[in-house]
Amino acid sequence: MNQLAHLDRDGPVAVVPGVVFSGTPSQIVNLPTDIKGGAGAIAVFAAYLYALTRWPVLWIAPVVALLAIAVGGVGAYLRTGYTETIIDMARITCRQGILSRQVQSLELFRIQDVTSLHPWWQRPFCIGTVLVLTSDSNNPQWRLPGMRGAEQLRGELNRAAIALRDAKGIREVNMGRL
Known part of the structure; x- marks a missing residue:
């Protein structure tokens, strides 16, 4: 017992x-959040590369977006862990x-x-x-x-x-x- x-x-x-x-x-419950975050990161990177061919774009713009995506993923991980x-x-x-x-x-x-x-x-x-x-x-x-x-x-x-x-x-x- x-x-x-x-x-x-x-x-x-x-x-x-x-x-x-x-x-x-289990942290597996965060798998949809992780997949969405990965897809969002790919979209941000693709949009940044496309925008570079058309206009001058500051490097900080995609970095801020990627940091926001990372904070969302870490937040989900911590909520589950705590x-x-x-x-x-x-x-x-x-x-x-x-x-x-x-x-x-x-x-x-x-x-x-x-x-x-x-x-x-x-x-x-x-x-x-x-x-x-x-x-x-x-x-x-x-x-x-x-x-x-x-x-x-x-x-x-x-x-x-x-x-x-x-x-x-x-x-x-x-x-x-x-």
């Missing part, structure tokens, strides 16, 4: 048994942020449905997005992109949510859509 030490709300370090997942999303997800037998906790941090938690007994999505370009890398639908009115939908073994994680989340509801004696009542 996995164990993970983490800071509790009150400050002391607690050991949580039964960690289902702990880690960051996202941490911990799923234990009681809750899902997500920590996000580069300069400022945002921490969100979802109690597993609030989970209504879990879906795993596997876009064609992520399937060769064995990653996917886990979509969690909840009864939480503030956060009715949680997206966990770039999860390795998303299908297995989906099943484990479903089983853990059902087990927690049974252990707490919580029953779900659907009132219909408004």
